[in-house]
Amino acid sequence: MKILIDAMGGDNSPDEIIKGCVQTIDELESEIILIGDEKIINEKVREFYEKENITEVNSKLSIKNASEVISNHDSPTEAIKRKKDSSMVVGFKMLKEGEGDVLISAGSTGAFMVGGLLLVGRIKGIDRPALCPILPSHSGKGFMLIDSGANTNCRPMNLVQFAQMGEVYMKNVMHVENPVVGLLNNGAEEGKGNELAKETFTRLSENETVNFYGNIEGREIFDDLVDVVVTDGFTGNIALKTIEGMGSMITKLLKEELMRTPWSKFLAMLIKPYLKNFKKRMDYSEYGGALLLGIKKPMVKCHGSANAKIVKFTLHQAENFAKNNVVESIEKIISKEDMKKNIDN
Amino acid sequence: MKILIDAMGGDNSPDEIIKGCVQTIDELESEIILIGDEKIINEKVREFYEKENITEVNSKLSIKNASEVISNHDSPTEAIKRKKDSSMVVGFKMLKEGEGDVLISAGSTGAFMVGGLLLVGRIKGIDRPALCPILPSHSGKGFMLIDSGANTNCRPMNLVQFAQMGEVYMKNVMHVENPVVGLLNNGAEEGKGNELAKETFTRLSENETVNFYGNIEGREIFDDLVDVVVTDGFTGNIALKTIEGMGSMITKLLKEELMRTPWSKFLAMLIKPYLKNFKKRMDYSEYGGALLLGIKKPMVKCHGSANAKIVKFTLHQAENFAKNNVVESIEKIISKEDMKKNIDN
Secondary structure, eight states, rough: EEEETTOSTTTTHHHHHHHHHHHHHHOOEEEEEEOOOHHHHHHHHHHHHHHHTOOOOTTTTTEOOOOOOOOOTOOOOHHHHHOTTTTHHHHHHHHHHHHSSSEESSSOEEEEEEEIIIOOBBBBTTTEEEEEOOEOOSSEEEEEEEESSSSSSOOHHHHHHHHHHHHHHHHTTOSSOOOOOOESSSSSSTTOOOOHHHHHHHHHHOOOTTTEEEEEEEGGGGTTTTSSSOHHHHHHHHHHHHHHHHHHHHHHHHHHHHHHSHHHHHHHHHHOOOOOOOOHHOOOGGGOOEEEEEEEEEEEEEETTTHHHHHOOOHHHHHHHTTTHHHHHHHSSSSSHHHHHHTOO | EEEETTTTTTTTTTHHHHHHHHHHGGGGEEEEEEEOOOOHHHHHHHHHHHHOOOOOOOOTTEEOOOOOOOOOTHHHHHHHHHOTTBBBHHHHHHHHTOOSEEEOOOOOOHHHHIIIIIIOOOOOTTTEEEEEEEOOOTTSSOOOESSSSSHHHHHHHHHHHHHHHHHHHHTTTTTOSSOEEEOOOOOTTTTSSHHHHHHHHHHHHHOOTTOOOOOEEEEGGTTTTSEEEEEOOOHHHHHHHHHHHHHHHHHHHHHHHHHSSSHHHHHHHHHHHHHHHHHHHGGGGGGOSSSEESSSEEEEEEOTTOOHHHHHHHHHHHHHHTTTHHHHHHHHOOOHHHHHHTTTT
């Protein structure tokens, strides 16, 4: 397997991206191809190796030169069309041509999705690819939120395909034997929700390829009742970011309270290992990046603020994504019959 | 002021409701009228007073008999029409007739909203009343989430009115000088969002009565950037319940980690006061119940699982709601001109 990684995308690039790759290459079966400014990457790689006192660069780590960078300020569609020698666009082309098996980027989410659609292409029969992070659940098993923001406006057929794709990933990559799908809704009972949710409920109930739990409320998503939580990209994005916002508030509040007095600081120091484990269990970056499902080749969006540690998790995740035939299984499930059935709405 | 409270609604009724009232009556300027089975309430009130060794029941505490109870299993509309002598329906009638200034219930949310609409009535010009809790923010100031679930399908005019009503409440009751309104969206930039969010953005930008911040993402809502977060009831419900779910997972995980070894248990005991303060700061029940704004009289939905402590917060909140002319101020802001401007969409 060859993992392509955009070395120039994200808030902490290229340093943290490169550091993450250097630190992880020995753990992987795959090769890594770092895409971006060859000179800079070369220097940084050497620097990190020198720090570790290793003289010879791992031969599984190579560089593909790309002279431009797509930033978060660029219009995604414009950038994909114009910046033909950007690290991301070079990555898309290599992925398409089979010069790599999976593409990772911590750069612009918009450009990543547009590039996936336009330059790599959708799986035949898939109407809308979706972006889906794995989030922490109480047991530590985790669950997939699909779609977390690729599609602001969805039709019921899109949500059905999200369910199907989510199931495939959880089965093939996360090795969940019979993944269960829940529909994110404002009530548990049948008949709840907006028009999209109501119609999707009916279709998921009737769909034989989906192991459907029924509606699931926001307060239950962490309870390990389902493996895949299906929703449209608008709602999913708000749920995801609310989780992020709350996580960050909680971390701040906990810190503030524990730093309140010299005595509490002392106790906090003693209790730190336990709090660290607590933080680890609620930290979803440990589950890797967000998958872009529905594209002909595996693609993983790494968090924009990713550090070397998160890059490490994402590399492992990308390797598993690439080697577990997710695309092939999705292609199989979205058969021509399903296509016909769904296409009229 | 007279506070009407449904003594029979909620998971812990009537005990915790009555206990909350008995424990709070001395702190309030208002009278409390407990609505429900007279015999049971009388007994319970006496019981709680005896426990405190008080022989004379506070004369500000009285009882209004109601023989029926609306449960969560009842269809809201049916229940409101049929159970005419239920504690909730009796409450609606008393509120409408001016026999009380504000109504609290921990019972069925659906019945509470339907009863408010049908038996108490909307403020003239308000298209859709909304349910809105005050949620904890980082500074402790809190923010209002409106609508958190009363209206699954909304039009832009509804969200504009939610913004107006939210501002009035935050100003009159929470004494925020110039409350700022944010539109919950899947991106900060103008032009983001589904059709509803886009059109609402334009209208809020143009509306002179609203102090509009712009779009706000889920990850920023706890950051004290805005006082009112406006959204439709479907999205708001999912955001609210996701917050609840995450809060509950975090409490569980923290407990599990701190109870892991005898040593961590010991440390946890010492650090408890600080953790208690942390919990208090992220516990939104301390902000009271969810307000039902847009109804002709003040109404507060108390959490279904409310205990005496939460009832206490809700009683104080209800008193403040009733005495700060919220309904009158909303009536003023929703002038006939606004009505005309908004009514065509």
